[in-house]
Amino acid sequence: MSVKLAGELQSGNVIIVENSPVVVLKAQYNKSGRNAAVVKLRLKNLMTGRISEPIYKADEKLEGVMLEKKPCTYSYYAPPAHVFVDEEFNQYEIDAETLGDIEKFLTPDMTDVCEVTFYEGRPISVVLPKTIIREIEYTEPVARGDTSGKITKSAILKDTKHELQVSAFVEIGDKIEIDTETGEFKRRCT
Amino acid sequence: MIGNVELTIDRWDIFCAVVDNFGDIGTCWRLARQLVTEHEASVRLWVDNLESFVVLCPQAVVDVAAQVIESIEIRHWTPDFPDVDAADVVIEAFGCTIPDNYVAKMAWRDPAPVWINLEYLSAEAWVEDCHLARSPLSRLPLSKTFFFPGFTASTGGLLCEQGLLAERAAFDQDEADAFLRRLGVPLATAELRVSMFCYDNPALGKLLTEWNSGPSPIRVLVSPGAATRQAADWFGNHLQPGTVLTRNSLTVQALPFLSQSDYDRLLWSCDVNFVRGEDSFVRAQWAQQPFVWQIYPQSADTHLVKLDAFLTRFLGETTEMPAVRNCWHAWNGAGDIRAAWSDFAANRRRIQQHGKVWASQLDRTGNLADNLVRLVRGN
Secondary structure (H helix, E strand, O other), rough: OEEEEEOOOOOOOEEEEEEEEEEEEEEEEOOOOOOEEEEEEEEEEEOOOEEEEOOEOOOEEEOOOOOOOEEEEEEEEOOOEEEEEEEOOEEEEEEEEHHHHHHHHOOOOOOOEEEEEEOEEEEEEEEEOEEEEEEEEOOOOOOOOOOOOEEEEEEEEEEOOEEEEEEEOOOOEEEEEOOOOEEEEEEEOO | OOOOOOOOOOEEEEEOOOOOHHHHHHHHHHHHHHHHHHHOOEEEEEEOOHHHHHHOOOOOOOOOOOOEEEOOOEEEEEOOOOOOOOOEEEEEOOOOOOOOHHHHHHHHHOOOOEEEEEEOOOOHHHHHHHOEEEEEEOOOOEEEEEOOOOOOOOOOEEOOOOOOOHHHOOHHHHHHHHHHHHOOOOOOOOEEEEEEEOOOOOHHHHHHHHHHHOOEEEEEEEEEOHHHHHHHHHOOOOOOOOOOEEEEEEEEEEEEOOOOOHHHHHHHHEEEEEEEEHHHHHHHHHHHOOOEEOOOOOHHHHHHHHHHHHHHHHHHOOOOOOHHHHHHHHHOOOOHHHHHHHHHHOOHHHHHHHHHHHHHHHHHHHHHHHEEEEEEOOO
8 A cells, every 4th residue: 555645646646535546637735824735636536437526634644546557459349348458368348438538439440559557456447549540431522722731621430430620631531640638630641 | 414413412522733832722722612611512622732721721730631621621632642432523623633543433433423624714715615625534434524714604704702792892991991900001091002912023123113213102012922022132121021111102011921811801902903823813803903913924925825815805895905904014024014004003093993894794704613513513
């Protein structure tokens, strides 16, 4: 068990609160009196997704969590869960709620190596590589002339049917790079 | 009501770690007495420094583990904390850390005790956002509730005994004269009477110099500690309770340590009160006399932010009283206290009127002990 002082917590830290793992989404410090401080935290329960906003004395000791992380690849969808496989071919079922925003980028043939985080052997989050490549299934053609990329249009990704904004010069069948942190189009692959 | 506790006569444990001076224990002692006398609570007050407590409460004994004073059980909080049952309501005052073995006892109770972290007083806006916020522990089935004193209805309010304002209103010139006579203060009507309770403050020497050379007589009643020591340094003379030193327009009279009740009467009897920290600062507001606050100094000048937060609440939108702002800033190291004092003194009557309106406004937000009991008992 590691001990974390509330005053040292930062976004992304995982601690135990009320016997549940919670990730720190935001930490805001205020000096109270006699140089004491209080910390207001915004926490997300990793088991339930519930958001809470407790406050702590800066010197309050909380239990930190050492999380296990493994590289995994996406395997298939077995409703209601998606199945990921690690390097030793262990399979992990992860539901859509846990996947959050990345579900829209999961395709059956993807080879991207994802980072799966485990708490007590249970997968609690999946992070895609910062950049992924996906194929455009449909987008409207645009009039020739503007190739600057400043004008955007809607496009639909193959398999997932996820819609996003791409540069006007992108065409059906093109492969594009996507920033998974923002979910935005980066560029067309050559 | 927090949790499942439904109580009328309940047992309270108040934990007080004395950091320095008398603010922590002064506030806890005041709260304990109010809970007992006004809310029929059974209170055990744990104090780690009985020497400080004895100064406030002379009938207490220093080297006793447990004693009962004014129906409050006073316990000496030592490192080898005894094996005692947890109370129904547990107050950790000003972020002190409750002993682990006591917390373990709290965790065993069903229902769990109501655990309150009574915080420092601040007028800053963030306090409203944090008042009554939960603070759950990692593993134990316990959660504290942060309780912030404050100046608005969205905070816990200020300590104010029932009947205090009525007593204050009824305190007339005859009572003031009798009180001052008891302290050995002569009743010279031409003198401006000032009470002085402060931390070490470089501005005090400058102010004494200003008063010394001023056109009107001023009597400064200095409290024991930093105020007396600095006044003695300025005179280059020894000062002890009862000593009176005079130079030109300035007379300084050293007071003994007064009880909380007598200190209130001192504030009511003086024309201007210099106060510090938290407890005397609150009492000065209930006294409704012009006052100047020295805030507890903090690192990175955080205290100046807190000072301005209070000034903004205290003065509201009015820009008509720069005298208050300037004098308070100067007293806290940001300005020329000699010039600021002249302006403050010249506006004394208006400041006093404003203080009466302010106290009435504070009274309407409800007092801290009542708010605390209401929270715990759910009524």
